Amino acid sequence: MRLFTGPVLSRSGSSTQSSPALLCVLYLLVMQLQPCSGCPSVCVCSLSEADCSGRGLVALPALSSLPSSTRTLLLPNNRLSLLPTAAFTNLSSLERLDLSNNYLDNLPAGLFAELANLSDLSLRNNSLTALDRDLLQGLGSLRRLDVSLNGLAAVPLGLLDQQQGLTWLSLAGNRLQALERAAFEPLVNLQHLELGSNPWECDCNLRDFKHWMEWLIYRGGYVDAMECTLPKDLRGRDIRSVPVEMFNYCLQLEDENGGGSGGTKGGSPPCVRATAAPPSESTVVRTETEAPDCVRQRYRPVSVRRAIGTVVIAGVVCGIVCIMMVAAAAYGCIYASLMAKYQRELKKRQPLMGDAEAEADPEEKQISSVA
Structure with a gap:
């Protein structure tokens, strides 16, 4: 499509230049219509x-x-x-x-x-x-x-x-x-x-x-x-x-x-x-x-394969944790037995210490009276 850009005759017969804005509008319309020129009649094209x-x-x-x-x-x-x-x-x-x-x-x-x-x-x-x-x-x-x-x-x-x-x-x-x-x-x-x-x-x-x-x-x-x-x-x-x-x-x-x-x-x-x-x-x-x-x-x-590797690693970790728990339990048992034995020995010594204090009291009284 070819745009006419030449002079336009007015009603008075004088030639005037077409408006640039009008030319731009016509050009845009042509550009919009051109892509749809090959659109099938049963379709809607943009x-x-x-x-x-x-x-x-x-x-x-x-x-x-x-x-x-x-x-x-x-x-x-x-x-x-x-x-x-x-x-x-x-x-x-x-x-x-x-x-x-x-x-x-x-x-x-x-x-x-x-x-x-x-x-x-x-x-x-x-x-x-x-x-x-x-x-x-x-x-x-x-x-x-x-x-x-x-x-x-x-x-x-x-x-x-x-x-x-x-x-x-x-x-x-x-x-x-x-x-x-x-x-x-x-x-x-x-x-x-x-x-x-x-x-x-x-x-x-x-x-x-x-x-x-x-x-x-x-x-x-x-x-x-x-x-x-x-x-x-x-x-x-x-x-x-x-x-x-x-x-x-x-x-x-x-x-x-x-x-x-x-x-x-x-x-x-x-x-x-x-x-x-x-x-x-x-x-x-x-x-x-x-x-x-x-x-x-x-x-x-x-x-x-990764699941098998994960299971193997988890098994190793669980084994180590179990061994540590067994060792901790054994240590706890040994410590508890030693503490119990110590408490028993301590109870046996307490009466003896009480008798020694009783024997020492009269002597202390005599010394204080002399003084």
């Missing part, structure tokens, strides 16, 4: 936000025409069920994307590959039953991820490998029964984790993840209630309160089952379950030879 929520959309609008300054894109409460792979190609400046409360059931790999600046992604309350391990590829700046209230049955290995900066994660309200510890170990900066409202099976398959969760809590992180559904004796109980000693039988099951091969559900270690191979004679031989390596690689969490 300088940095495009709000397309609650419009009943079944397909994405033309997002490629959005201004390059758009930082927030809101698409919740619509009817979106499918997103093309190149849906967010021209939105490299996007920092927040809300796709909650839709009908998304499948997200293609690399959907967010060009959103390098995205820090907040919400996929809450959709119909997702599985996530591709490359779904979050390219999201190096992600800090907050919400995939709650879906139908997820697992978190694939590799999904969170590039999310070292993630600090907030919600997996609540899904169909998760167990989680792999290795899938969450890259989250070194995680501070908030929501896992509630899932049908957790608190058996050996959840043992290693329990150790990792304890480590997260130990370093100051937050984890909400993780109530067990199975087994029956732990139903309704928070797995965080279940002592680790209750999982000691897992080691026995691993040894009895030859490291987990051919074992029942809940008795196989994660390292064996993660490497599946077709049954054959060579497989049996390889499993027998690799079982000790699997056991050798079993990880002992930092919190457990």
